[in-house]
Every structure is written in structure tokens, then in C-alpha cells.
Amino acid sequence: MENSRAKPHPKQDRGKRVAMIYKVTIGEKKYEIIVDGKTTTVTINGRTVNVDHKNLRSKLHSILADNIGYEFELVRVNGGFDIWHGSGSLHAEIIDEKSERLRRLMGSSGTGTKASSLRAPMPGLVVKVEVEVGQHVKKGDGLVIVEAMKMENELRAHAPAIIREIRIRPGQAVEKNQELIVFE
Amino acid sequence: MFTKILIANRGEIAVRIIRACRDLGIRSVAVFSEPDRGALHVRLADEAYPIGPAASSESYLVIEKIIEAARKSGAEAIHPGYGFLAENAAFAQACVDSGIVFIGPPPSAIRMMGDKMAARTVMKAAGVPIVPGTENPIDDDIGAIKIAAWIGYPILIKAAAGGGGKGMRIVHDQSEIKSAVRGAKSEAKSAFGDDRIYIEKYLAKPRHIEIQVIADSHGNCVYLGERECSIQRRHQKVIEEAPSPLVNPSMRKKMGQAAVAAARAAGYVNAGTVEFLADDHRNFYFLEVNTRLQVEHPVTELVTGIDLAIEQIKIAAGEKLSFSQGDIKITGHAIECRIYAEDPSSGFLPSTGILSVYHEPAGPGIRVDSGVYEGAEISVYYDPMISKLLTFGKDRLQATARMLRALEEYRISGVTTNIDFHKTILRHPEFIAGRLSTHFIDMYYKPSDEFPENLAEAAAIAGALMEHQAQNKLSLSAAKRSRVSQWKTAGRNLIQNRTAEKGWR
Numbered sequence: 001m002e003n004s005r006a007k008p009h010p011k012q013d014r015g016k017r018v019a020m021i022y023k024v025t026i027g028e029k030k031y032e033i034i035v036d037g038k039t040t041t042v043t044i045n046g047r048t049v050n051v052d053h054k055n056l057r058s059k060l061h062s063i064l065a066d067n068i069g070y071e072f073e074l075v076r077v078n079g080g081f082d083i084w085h086g087s088g089s090l091h092a093e094i095i096d097e098k099s100e101r102l103r104r105l106m107g108s109s110g111t112g113t114k115a116s117s118l119r120a121p122m123p124g125l126v127v128k129v130e131v132e133v134g135q136h137v138k139k140g141d142g143l144v145i146v147e148a149m150k151m152e153n154e155l156r157a158h159a160p161a162i163i164r165e166i167r168i169r170p171g172q173a174v175e176k177n178q179e180l181i182v183f184e
Numbered sequence: 185m186f187t188k189i190l191i192a193n194r195g196e197i198a199v200r201i202i203r204a205c206r207d208l209g210i211r212s213v214a215v216f217s218e219p220d221r222g223a224l225h226v227r228l229a230d231e232a233y234p235i236g237p238a239a240s241s242e243s244y245l246v247i248e249k250i251i252e253a254a255r256k257s258g259a260e261a262i263h264p265g266y267g268f269l270a271e272n273a274a275f276a277q278a279c280v281d282s283g284i285v286f287i288g289p290p291p292s293a294i295r296m297m298g299d300k301m302a303a304r305t306v307m308k309a310a311g312v313p314i315v316p317g318t319e320n321p322i323d324d325d326i327g328a329i330k331i332a333a334w335i336g337y338p339i340l341i342k343a344a345a346g347g348g349g350k351g352m353r354i355v356h357d358q359s360e361i362k363s364a365v366r367g368a369k370s371e372a373k374s375a376f377g378d379d380r381i382y383i384e385k386y387l388a389k390p391r392h393i394e395i396q397v398i399a400d401s402h403g404n405c406v407y408l409g410e411r412e413c414s415i416q417r418r419h420q421k422v423i424e425e426a427p428s429p430l431v432n433p434s435m436r437k438k439m440g441q442a443a444v445a446a447a448r449a450a451g452y453v454n455a456g457t458v459e460f461l462a463d464d465h466r467n468f469y470f471l472e473v474n475t476r477l478q479v480e481h482p483v484t485e486l487v488t489g490i491d492l493a494i495e496q497i498k499i500a501a502g503e504k505l506s507f508s509q510g511d512i513k514i515t516g517h518a519i520e521c522r523i524y525a526e527d528p529s530s531g532f533l534p535s536t537g538i539l540s541v542y543h544e545p546a547g548p549g550i551r552v553d554s555g556v557y558e559g560a561e562i563s564v565y566y567d568p569m570i571s572k573l574l575t576f577g578k579d580r581l582q583a584t585a586r587m588l589r590a591l592e593e594y595r596i597s598g599v600t601t602n603i604d605f606h607k608t609i610l611r612h613p614e615f616i617a618g619r620l621s622t623h624f625i626d627m628y629y630k631p632s633d634e635f636p637e638n639l640a641e642a643a644a645i646a647g648a649l650m651e652h653q654a655q656n657k658l659s660l661s662a663a664k665r666s667r668v669s670q671w672k673t674a675g676r677n678l679i680q681n682r683t684a685e686k687g688w689r
Contacts, residue, residue, distance in 0.1 A: 020652055022647075022651055022652070024647050024648055026640045026643060026644055027633070027634075027635070027640070029637075029644075031648075033644060033645060033648040035649060035652040039649060042645055042648065042649070044641060044645060051649070053646075053649055060597075061646055061650075065642045065645055068638070068642070070643075070646070071595060072642075072643060073540060073541050074647065074650050076650075080647060081647045081650060083646060083647060084541065084596075084597035085639060085643065086594065086596060086597070087591075087596065087601050087602075087604045088527070088529075088600040088603075088604065089597070090635060090640060090643050092643060092647040094651045096651065121530075121533055122533075122534060122536050122564055123564055124564070153531065153533045153534065154531055155530075155533070156530065156531065176536070
């Protein structure tokens, strides 16, 4: 990370493409990717990969990484992209090195953002709340049961956490993305 | 023959029946709820009539609205599809009473087969093997304990009016029986308004094998081979195939003849399915009769060459079956994967959203029955099934290879699907060996939110490239902005601030 300071700063070279370092987090995996001016090669965790990129239409992209083909639809979300790969999506958090340095200077705590709350993945009806405030949960523990599409669906913890606040009660209708539980 | 048919359904099955109508030169009439105005079945039908708001209880399930639409359109017959009103005897009766032909069995047969206990009694009398258990309803746990002692644990408590696993309880020993009886009764009461329950022997690792039958109104009845639907989750079929890897010609003949006997005993006309449970020793037991066109009917169409939807329409129009039992040949192998908008890594939670990318597979041996298109929405109101993906091959191996190819080609963005889940099942050694049971998924499928390393790497690269492009654009426009005179922007800001202070809008 120390030697990365030698990389040129984009503003010094207005408009012209220059190499940049991006830190990408997908799930528990972290990648440091250097994109150079021509974007025909990138370096991922120190390994150079030839990249051929074609924008098929709007958000749909074809990537040939060392000639191996992938198709992704990239949807910008806060702090990165949802990357759809044909049968589902990966969430990629992306931060460029400059912003990360800035964030560090401003004293925010690292880039590892844990899910701080549980949100409803779809509109539905809260059937049951399976946890209490202050409770420690592990990954996979059931938190809330929501009825939607005529089925009961259990929402589970994606990571270990402590329950700080419960914002819903059984019988309550919830909207998509509504905050249900806040973690410590 | 009819000149116009109304389809009392939505989604892929409505599209399927519209296609059958068009093959026969019959005009098709769609009905639609408010959010379905732009649905594929409405786009493909010759006519379409609105029938109310999103909730199916206020639209697709309202008998009067469907009959009214049929009257307005002048349709002579109604095809109910599956689900909704398809197995509702009152609906079939309402059609008859309005002088409209119901494309399906007579109301009496629907009623008889809808009562699972009555069906058991009829089947037993017709000589069809049934799962050991009771023929009369159980009132309390004392009665249940007696019967359980006779047939042996584990037992299954089921609702007489049942279906879809509602009011069903597995009981492993006597200590569980009291709460199971109480639970099953109350669940059956709330789901069906009927709390009668009965007991069956619980088969440990059963296979679900069903026989397609088809009967005309002239007394002809033929079986079209079997489908194995053992790959299920929560009593919902996920993968179906024909022929079954278990069934040999003599078992097929025995099951087929039992199914025809069952259909005759019920006074059955039109297409129906007799479901059986089977064990690895090729014993089979009657489970229930589905008095409708099944979701998985296309696997039978692929291996017999018979278009079931078209046959249904012809039979309803009073025609005789154009084939006899001797004409039926099973050729090759067909597999169906139900593609659902759901997330296997988080407990199969339904996934909703717009299909921003939707690309169906094609090529040799592929059939896709879907009711969606790119840009369509998977909403919370209806079943999250996106499509039925079918492949056909000369044998099971080729059909499986083609299915894996098709799953690979399928591209869907906007909702998470069970496509990768299907791939995992199809590649499992037990599936490949044809050793299936209804517990297959519980036994062998481990959900995982892991993804292939190369995919994640490529996704990370794509993300970094996009971010890079965005940043470059940003710095470009920043460069452009900085060429604007600072005096101008200062003046503009001043004016804006003043208007804000004065509260102007």
C-alpha cells in the first residue's frame, strides 16, 4: 500500500486516462485492481490479465478476461455495483485508492462495511420476530419470518451480530427495503 | 369444434393454451388483472378482458368475472389451465350452468378426486394399490394411536381436503401424535374449511411417479406413460422427467392399467394425472388424482409426440381420441427444470423485480414455456415461476447434457433465480445414477453463497473498469466546468441563495 503513492493523480492530468488503483470487495474476497490508461490490461492482486471489454447495450457488458468470456449487467448501487451474471448477482463494493486515503484521513473506520440492518427483501407481512433486543446471533440464525407470495420466508443473519433495535412487530405489513432490525 | 376459447389463467400456462388454440385455428381470449395488462398472455391472445385488481381473490379466482368475460367475448369454452380455478368443481359447474364448455373433467369427478379420502376409497374398490392407512376420518389422538400401532411408525397425518402439504404431519412415535393431530386439524380447518384428517403409512424414501391419462367422452381411456417428479422442495416439484429411471416396461404397464382403472372408477373425461408413490422395489401406491393439465405435462408431450393441450380441446368438443393404447410409444428422454425467481442461498426466498436482461436458451432439443419477456416484472402477487425449461434427447444422458447447456445459456438479470441450483442437482452423482427420492434435496443439496473464483474475479474487473470509466467522465466534466467563469457561477449562486431566503419557489 505504501508504494501505491507513486501512482499519478487523475486531476494532474485532466481528461486523459491514467492508471488508478481500485479496491473491490465481493463477499469475503478482496481484490486490488490496477487499471491503466488503455484499459486493455488490468492487474488483479498482482497478476496481469488481458481484458477486452464490449458494452453490449446500456448496462450489459461482455468481458473477455484472458479470452475467457463473461457477461455482466452492472447496476450502480451505493458504494459499488450489483453485478448480475445470468442466474443471480454479486455485490461489489468498490473504492478507489484516492477516496480510501481521504476516508482514512477523515477518520472513518476502514472499508469493511458490515450489514448494519436487516431490510425486507420484498413487501410482505411480518409473521414472527424470532429475536430480542440485545441477543447475539450467528450467521444463519433466523431473525424474522415474513409472509409473501403465499409463502412464509425466514430472513436469516448474514453475519454474526448483536440485535440493537427491532423496528417491526408481528402482523405488520412491510414495504420492500424497509428496515426491520438494526444491528450493533 | 369451437371458434373461440377463453383462458381463465395467466403466465406460461395461459400462453401454452393460446398456442394450442392458434394451432387449431381457434381464437383465444385472455383475462387479466390490473398489473397483468402488459403480460405476455395478454399480448399474444386475440382478445383480452380486464377482471379486476392484482389480488387473485379479486380477479383470477372470481368465478362470476370469468363467466362474464366469456359471455361478453362469445367464447364457447373455457380452459382453466392449472392452479386458480382449475380444480374447483363449483367453477366447472358454473360453466356448465352458463352453457359454456369447461375444458376438463366433469364437476363430479373433480369433486370426488378433490376429497382425498373419498378418492382412496374409490381407488381401493377399483383394485388400485393404496398406501396402508385409514379410510375413515380420525377424530382424536386415541383413534390415531390405535391405527398407528397397526400400520407402524412413522405415519403421515393428512387433511382429507388437502393439497400442497397443508395440514400434513409426519409422526415418528407415539409421543408426537397428540400435538400432530391437533396441528393438522387446525391447519386443515384454516386452509380448507374442513378439519377431517386421515392416516397413512409414511414411506421412508419414496419416489414420486405419476401416470398421464387421457379419456374421451366415448369411453376410451389411454395412459401416456409416466413422469418421475421426485425432485421436490416443500412438496413442490422442481425437476420432472420422462421416462422414470426406475420404471421398466412391466411396471409401466401395471401402473398404467391401475391409472386407467382409477380414471374409469372416477368417471373421468379429459386429461388427468394419477400420482403414485413408489419404492426402489417397484412397489407403487396411489397418492391422488390431479384433475387438470399438470405443470409438467410437456415432458410427456416430448416423449409421446402428443400435444396434450390440443387433445384436451378436441375431447371437450366431443371428439374421439385419435389414438389407442397400442399407438402410444415412448421415444427418447425429456427433462423439465422449473425456473423460479428465488434465492437458493437464502432459504429459497422469492426474488422480485424487473427482468432487465432476459435471454432464453435455444438450439437442438430445447423447449422453453414461459410467460415473460425482457422488461417484464416478477411481482409479489403471483407464483414466482419464470418458465419451464425442457430438453429432449435420445436418452437420459443426452437430455441431461442438453439441460446443462441450456441452463448455461439462460441469462436473467433483475431477479435471482434457481438456475445454478438446477445445475448442482443435475451434476450430482446420485441424480446421474437415477437414484431419486422426494428427500433428494434435503439429503444432498447444501445451500452455499459461495461463487466460482473466476466469476468473482471477472466481476471485480468489470466493476473496476466501470468505476474507472465513471471517474474519468467525472474528471472530464469537472475539467469542462472549471472553464466556466467563476464570476458567472458566483452570481448564479448569489441569486439562488436570495430566492431561497425569500422563500420563493
